[in-house]
Amino acid sequence: MRADIVTIFPAYLEPLRLSLVGRAQEHGTLQIHTHDLRMWTTDVHRTVDDAPYGGGPGMVMRPEPWDAALSQITARVADSRPRVVVPTPAGTPFTQRHAEELAREPWLVFCCGRYEGIDARVIETWADDEISIGDYVLAGGEAATLVILEAVTRLLPGVLGNSASVADDSFSDGLLEGPVYTRPPVWRGTEVPPVLRSGDHEAIARWRRSQALRRTLLRRPDLLEHREFAEADRVVLAA
Numbered sequence: 128m129r130a131d132i133v134t135i136f137p138a139y140l141e142p143l144r145l146s147l148v149g150r151a152q153e154h155g156t157l158q159i160h161t162h163d164l165r166m167w168t169t170d171v172h173r174t175v176d177d178a179p180y181g182g183g184p185g186m187v188m189r190p191e192p193w194d195a196a197l198s199q200i201t202a203r204v205a206d207s208r209p210r211v212v213v214p215t216p217a218g219t220p221f222t223q224r225h226a227e228e229l230a231r232e233p234w235l236v237f238c239c240g241r242y243e244g245i246d247a248r249v250i251e252t253w254a255d256d257e258i259s260i261g262d263y264v265l266a267g268g269e270a271a272t273l274v275i276l277e278a279v280t281r282l283l284p285g286v287l288g289n290s291a292s293v294a295d296d297s298f299s300d301g302l303l304e305g306p307v308y309t310r311p312p313v314w315r316g317t318e319v320p321p322v323l324r325s326g327d328h329e330a331i332a333r334w335r336r337s338q339a340l341r342r343t344l345l346r347r348p349d350l351l352e353h354r355e356f357a358e359a360d361r362v363v364l365a366a
């Protein structure tokens with residue numbers, strides 16, 4: 128997969144050199160190219176913003192630099208066009224399903240806006256996806272791009288050492304992750320649930336599903352709506 132990222136703060140994307148995404152780049156599974164939008168400005172002040180039509184607070188990002196940048200970046204490969212992703216507070220909620228869909232794309236381009244956002248005509252012309260990573264307000268699209276790219280990269284073949292990890296992900300089966308434990312067996316007087324040390328893998332699987340169902344019912348009952356459950360699950364949910 129190739130990912131191009133356009134931003135006025137290229138340094139904000141430096142964390143992509145670390146850890147899982149960094150290793151995916153070292154292994155050639157992912158190529159990330161970060162571009163400074165100001166490279167496509169033409170004035171001495173390298174202006175990327177202007178006052179909003181209709182008034183209101185803040186500034187809006189001008190269309191010309193974005194159109195020049197995206198035209199050049201997407202022209203790289205003849206007869207091939209990337210999927211253009213624009214993080215925005217007004218976007219559709221980003222979900223694991225969306226991450227799985229983006230992970231199937233060979234080429235992504237992320238447009239990191241700032242100020243009050245990017246001129247709507249750029250979005251209309253170029254955007255394939257407008258995504259929000261949550262119901263809170265950030266100052267720009269860079270943090271969202273880090274989140275989206277990490278969620279997508281961990282789904283790429285060979286990136287996670289144990290491919291089963293992806294299958295067991297929270298949200299992969301639509302439930303939240305249950306509690307996890309490691310050594311010591313007793314810590315501050317609290318014992319690891321004995322079933323986890325029993326070696327009885329069927330009992331362990333039942334216990335883990337029970338914990339995931341209970342946690343999901345408590346914290347995200349919306350994830351349980353419109354779902355059919357086996358009798359064993361219904362017993363847990365009714366307890």
Ligand SMILES: CC(C)N1CCN(Cc2ccc(Cn3ccc4ccc(-c5n[nH]c(N)c5C#N)cc43)cc2)CC1
Pocket residue numbers: 183184214215216218239240241242243244245258259260261262263264265266267268269271
């Ligand atoms: C009327 C007037 C007072 N209101 C003023 C605030 N407006 C909303 C508003 C607020 C902040 C920003 C800053 N910003 C610029 C580009 C950009 C990209 C993503 C995000 C972002 N925030 N939260 C998420 N989940 C995001 C994602 N993904 C935020 C961004 C842009 C826009 C709404 C209008």
